[in-house]
Amino acid sequence: MNIGELAKGVAVVTGTNEASAKAAITAVFDQIAGAAAKGEEVSIPGFGKFAVKDRPERQGRNPATGDAITIAASKKVAFTPAKGLKDKL
Template identity: 45%
Template sequence: MRKPELAAAIAEQAELTKDKANEVINAITDEITNALSRNEAVTLIGFGTFSQRERSARTGKNPQTGATIQIAASKSVGFKPGKSLKDSVNQ
């Protein structure tokens, strides 16, 4: 499912216009992004938790040449699904 399809489904369920549903999706994703950039976890009970994770520096390999390269430390986003989401996926 892509964003326009999600907006259409939300619009139908919540009896909103597609434009308004798209604004809601944008607001939600913007707030999740802002919280993660402040290193705050975002927990949606029953759905899951988004959190910022640290990746340490490590040694890698260039697949074309086989040369060893240093990969810098970075931050990434992790998602841990909630119990309800896991249960519905595993049925």
């Protein structure tokens, strides 16, 4: 499913047009991304939780040469599904 298909489904359920639904979906994802950029957790009851996790510096290998390299520390966004979502699967 892509954003166009998601917007169509939301538009049908909410009785709005696709452009409004797409704008609303984009706004929701922008808010989640903004919260993640600040390091905040976003919890959506019945769906799941988005949280920023730190990945520590670690050792790796260059696949082309086999040399050991240091992979820099980074942050990632992790999603943990809620029980309601798990039950639907």
